[in-house]
Amino acid sequence: MTLFFWSQRIERAKQLTGTYPFASEILNFYQEIAAFQKELYESLVTHNSTQKQNAYKAIASTNFEPTFVLSWFPRLLELVRRVGPVKVAQTADALAQKDSAQWKNLIESCWNHQDFAGGESDSAEPFLARALLQPCAELLAAQTDPSWPGYEGYICPFCNHKPQMGVLRPEGYGARRSLVCSLCLTEWSCRRILCPSCEEDSSDRLTVYTGDQFEHVRIEACETCKAYIKTIDLTKNGLAVPIVDEIATSPLDLWARAEGYQKLTFNLLGL
Ligand SMILES: [Zn+2]
Ligand SMILES: [Zn+2]
Incomplete structure (x- = not known):
């Protein structure tokens, strides 16, 4: 499985920083997040232990058990506290004080679609949950038939998100x-x-x-x-x-x- 698309995203963000200077702060932050996600994705692909296999396979089931994914959450919070925009960094700081049971609830809420409705968001928590879950969901989706023949709906045919x-x-x-x-x-x-x-x-x-x-x-x-x-x-x-x-x-x-x-x-x- 190629990891080219991660490098492609990071390179494109770098390139657009020059094209759209007004977006440079957000694009620099995105590069940091994408580099983290790339590493998580790589870890899910290359480490083939039973424990890790089960951890990400379970994401697609109703009994979501995100043990392995959660073990990466402190690193994401630390990264965001260091390089994120103020509001997101504050949320990461607050989340770092919580325990893993609370993190698990947040991750499960994101997986169960309770995230990112339209309008202004009061909290950056859903963003952090999605940044963590996205590489796992993307890997799972990549292992299925990508063409979805005949499907023309408006909700994702794989994970049912918008x-x-x-x-x-x-x-x-x-x-x-x-x-x-x-x-x-x-x-x-x-x-x-x-x-x-x-x-x-x-x-x-x-x-x-x-x-x-x-x-x-x-x-x-x-x-x-x-x-x-x-x-x-x-x-x-x-x-x-x-x-x-x-x-x-x-x-x-x-x-x-x-x-x-x-x-x-x-x-x-x-x-
Ligand atoms: Zn409409
Ligand atoms: Zn999806």
Whole structure:
């Protein structure tokens, strides 16, 4: 199994730091988180002991027993306390004072979808839980059939979490739309005209906004439920790495919020 995609994300974040200086702080933080996640992912792949196998396999079951994953949580908290934005670092500090039973509750809540609803988040706890769980969920998803033939829903077919973003990929003379899961990063096909929040499919209720600053990233907003999602258009920029470009284009989120829309799912950094 290749670890190339982790390096690709970190490299893209570095590159965008130069392109979008306003996002350099958040992109530097993302690089630290991604490096941590890469190490955790590598550990899950390469250490093949029964204990570790069971630990991450259990994530997909209803009896979630995150022993091995939890053993990495103190390292994540220490990292975030050291290099995270103030609010997130304070949350990590508070979490570090709690015991492992409380950590386990938090991780299980994240796995059970109680995370990242739209609107302003009061706490960075869900972000920290997701940063820890994401590599495990991504590895599990990578071990399944990635194509999900025939599936066109708006919830992840692997882990049932909401999508983080949309992606447009070249197909024929046009583009094919897919959605990317906010937890396991599974990508699946989705109809072009569909709100992934309320399933609105009337084209006059779904609006696309683009700006000059980010020609390959657009806001797709629903006038029925007022949710929005960002879509990375790879037909316009084939070098984009969706999870990173989504984070780097935070001014679009500020604009969408000012227009009265709520993000369907906060990204890994809680934006
Ligand atoms: Zn998923
Ligand atoms: Zn909607």
